[in-house]
Amino acid sequence: MKLHFFPYFIFLLSISTAGFSQQLGGRTDKLYTMSGAGFSFPVGENSDFMRPKFSTTLGVNLGLGQGNLFLYPKASLHVFGYDKIEPEPGYSASLKTGRSTTYLLNLALGYRKMVNKFAFYGFIGAGGGFILTPRVSVNAANNAVDLSNKTNTMGIIEPGIGIEYNIGGANLFIESSFMKGLGKIQNSHFAAVPLSIGIKPNLSKVFNSK
Numbered sequence: 001m002k003l004h005f006f007p008y009f010i011f012l013l014s015i016s017t018a019g020f021s022q023q024l025g026g027r028t029d030k031l032y033t034m035s036g037a038g039f040s041f042p043v044g045e046n047s048d049f050m051r052p053k054f055s056t057t058l059g060v061n062l063g064l065g066q067g068n069l070f071l072y073p074k075a076s077l078h079v080f081g082y083d084k085i086e087p088e089p090g091y092s093a094s095l096k097t098g099r100s101t102t103y104l105l106n107l108a109l110g111y112r113k114m115v116n117k118f119a120f121y122g123f124i125g126a127g128g129g130f131i132l133t134p135r136v137s138v139n140a141a142n143n144a145v146d147l148s149n150k151t152n153t154m155g156i157i158e159p160g161i162g163i164e165y166n167i168g169g170a171n172l173f174i175e176s177s178f179m180k181g182l183g184k185i186q187n188s189h190f191a192a193v194p195l196s197i198g199i200k201p202n203l204s205k206v207f208n209s210k
Contacts, residue, residue, distance in 0.1 A: 060073055110123030122160065123161075128155040163175075171202065178193055
């Protein structure tokens with residue numbers, strides 16, 4: 001599975017919400033696109049066999065009404081170092097120092113409070129996606145090793161907070177959240193704390209000028 005569909009997902013979402021955005025009045029935080037990068041830190045039981053590598057996020061912040069609420073759909077990728085503790089059923093070996101990758105879609109409701117050039121926000125949402133974990137089998141007859149991925153489908157609940165700083169036509173931001181999986185990896189509940197920094201171009205003026 002590749003990330004090629006993520007930019008198309010964000011583009012289509014922006015187009016589909018453009019008409020709705022024109023009806024929201026003069027909010028200065030009506031519509032942001034966002035992109036960020038950072039790390040996702042495993043916590044709890046799965047921190048015994050998963051390690052942070054890198055993560056990236058693409059999303060949209062769409063203002064709702066004339067208050068401070070916003071809709072926050074996003075697509076994210078998180079890569080972890082991965083140590084297999086026990087072989088998968090039907091497999092004869094376990095892989096050390098492998099890699100696990102998550103592909104997740106999330107839809108959240110957020111609240112933003114602006115203070116001068118700063119903005120503080122929080123959100124809570126849910127979604128899901130795929131967590132790929134490596135598995136390996138050894139063919140003793142020809143001394144060959146076969147490496148494949150197991151696809152784990154999982155729902156996610158994700159509350160989070162962030163801070164933005166306005167630099168004109170865009171905001172710099174730092175954001176953290178807590179991802180709680182509704183399933184298990186290696187018989188352990190999945191949980192992680194993503195931390196990302198990035199930029200949010202403000203497209204509100206495009207719609208307010210119409």
